[in-house]
Amino acid sequence: MASRSAQSLASSKRSAAPATRARSGRASRVLTLVSALLLGSAGLVASAPAVARDTQHFLPIMPVMASTAASQRLGKDVAFFFGDKQPYERIEKRGWARVNPKTNATNKSDAEACRWVFLSALRELQEKAREYGANAVINIRSDYDKVPYSSSEKYECHAGNIVAGVALRGDLVILHPKN
Template sequence: MKSYLMIAVLTMGTMSSVWAADSILELSLQDVLTMPEARDVLDGSVKFYLKGQVTPETVVMLKSAAVGNVKGNATEMGDRYACKQAALAALVSFHNRAKEKGANAVVDMVNYYKQVESARNTVIQCHVDHPFASVMFRGLFAKVAKGQN
């Protein structure tokens, strides 16, 4: 009986250390933008450009920067799906704020988890720390040349 109890205690200790670890999943920005759910909430009037991506000619760079921080429930959805949902929610927030400011693009977007900047021109980072999946961006609102965005 004592050995079963010891195994149970050791297993629980191992599981809690696995759950406590913060892991990073990388997602393609394009994969998030082409999700079926994205078509319902992003109207195409605002484009998104990660830092390092080729962007259209910028007509006006608005001085305001934005930070979007969204968490999803990784336990219920699974890590990858929760990450995509969190990234989409952050993009929707940027989309709505850009339209309010008269911008048609968010440029120089970087991953900004725990205020540490990480720029990759095609990759969004999602930090999974169970039970949550977190995506945090920082970017600049801009007006880019019509027909090029």
């Protein structure tokens, strides 16, 4: 009889082991499912569009044009006239140009990034003027997102966390001295 109860006890232990394994298997599947749901949710949050900063600035032109950086980067062979100022009576129009440079704004103030990209935009206009045989760019106006802003005193710049940009448009001309 003792051997029967030992067999019975051993048999009940064997039948209990699969039940325990089944429970731990279910728990493992539930844990895997919860982990997958959490990872999927994190992926959705990470892939959601971030709200980027796009701060609009209207900054003065003269301090930039009077800077050492401007004289070093631009030289004197192409003249720049902002807004609707007409510098000479005799103007020979050669074409027009639109430039839209961007610059890295990381670790820079908005003003610093905007000054740099404004000079880059003027340099691109200068290169276009040279290509067209022009000695001046007149009627320079901001043209950010193709929305014109004309001023003889200020330019428009948009600065974000990573990038700053200026868009300028101007007429490429040859200025002839007054007679």
